[in-house]
Amino acid sequence: MKLTSICKAIALSAAVLCSSLQAETVYVATTAIVEHPALDAVRDGIKEVLNENGYTDENLKFTYESAQGQPAIAAQIARKMVGDAPDVIVAIATPSAQAAASASKDIPVVFSAVTDPVGAKLVSTLIQPGGNVTGLSDMVNVKQQLALIQEFLPNLKTIGVPYNPGEANSVSIVNALKEAAQEVGVTVIESPAPKSSDVMIASKQLVGKVDAIYCSTDNTIVSAFESVVKVGMDAQIPVFAADTDSVERGAVAAVGYDYGDLGRQTGDIVVRILKGEKPGMIDVKLAEGTSLYVNPKMAAKMGIEIPAAVLARATKVVE
Template sequence: MYNIGILQLTQNLDDAVNGFKQGLAQQEIAANFHYLNADGNIDLLPDLAIALAQQKVDLIFACSTPSAQAAIELVEHIPVVFTPVFDPVGSGLVNSLALPGGKATGVAGMVPADAKITFIQRLLPAARTLGILYHVNDSNSIAEVENFRKLENSTFTLIEIPIHEAEELSNLPDLLPINLDVLFLPIGRIVEENFATIVYYTDTINIPVITSHAPNVPAGALGALVANHHQLGVECAAKAKEILSGTMPASIPVDTVKIPEILLNDFAAQNLGLNLPADLVAEAKEIFE
């Protein structure tokens, strides 16, 4: 019987935890779970990680980048399996995806930028100008913006819309270029916490919003291409089994999202005067109305 710690930033990641537990059961791994949740307070995570270490856990399953960072900073050499971390290399969790090199591995949660571009093209075939609204101090947002910059794409003109403070969003109509066809929101705390403000203003000027944060779709975004957090948790369980069987996490490659899911909002489409493409409707995991 293993002792496994679960370090979670928010309840929004419950699906990953449930998938991880299901995956362990499928792997026939019996475990006692020590579960600690920071309820969104990042500052609590280091102390919660210490509390898990004091429970003598054999492994920590860390949900979110800050959770994983707090876990690997423990002086104890407790292996860490993480998800749905967007940028494991850029956040300092691993040296590379192929060869992590430390005491952590896992499954990254960022859907590749080229897949998102293709999704936006399919959803909005007439769009030509794509804006990316992001907070300049959010590492996850910066990572995704950089991935978009690297793409050679002839369909969209890419316009970056950086913000430094949440208060700037109250002036969003002045920040958005007049010729904008669609606004993309990378994952990021400031943007997510102020999504209601963003969608209020974009609705008034009839700009569709595509997001990286799944809960934004039922809240008014037109669509998203996202990872299935439950499946990420299941895949993390397989890595946990390797570690518990004696393999060092340093040599276990970090996986990436294999089959992203389509989320659509038909109510938002109707408000924008758009018809959701039939092929995307057929492929969608969920359509909100």
């Protein structure tokens, strides 16, 4: 009888050990080029979907590292992650995605918040891209955003764009905006800001030259967005954004994606890979759903009013 008790104890210990080992089998390593509300929302949305699909603190190792806006640090993080051998690497924003794709030859890489994954050379095609990389593109509809700005400023002639020429996604958006603006007789004036510390200067260089300032999903600009807002208030130039999170930080308006939703859409891809699908067989997903955010208080501080038609269809009015 004593032997039976010992056997039961051994069996119970083995079951606990087995359960413990299983609890550590899923490892998702996440990184982003910089921390700001939009990219943080992507990360949080990914984790929400993982939790909803049964990957919780009991059986999920979920890590996150920021490259603090530095591509060189992004490359170091990517190499470290590959050495840690996670089940999936999730890279948020183009520079981090490029670093992860370059470092990993077999570990699945899922990118998110990448404007032009083909142009960034992450994949050669959006349909079943092959290899170990797939993800989600947040290519913005610049025509839709330009049309919104024109509703505020019917006589719009010039629009200023601070941007980081070293970010492939930003260059793609600026080029698309210039094409769209040319069609409606609007001139785009670029103002380079290679680093977050350059954003204030780049914004000031647009004063006296433009009717409005437009900030795309450029991570360098968004990370220092308050600098653009200050210039807009001081010079009475309305500031518009491509992401809705920036409206809560001071933009007059934005028609764009809710980046929490984009994180959830990315999380769906991660779950598919964890369940056995090959990343190369999963089509790159184009972000779905747009929202219209407006900020009446900031509009007044920048010398304009929100048109009644815009206010009536706004998804959210930031108070």
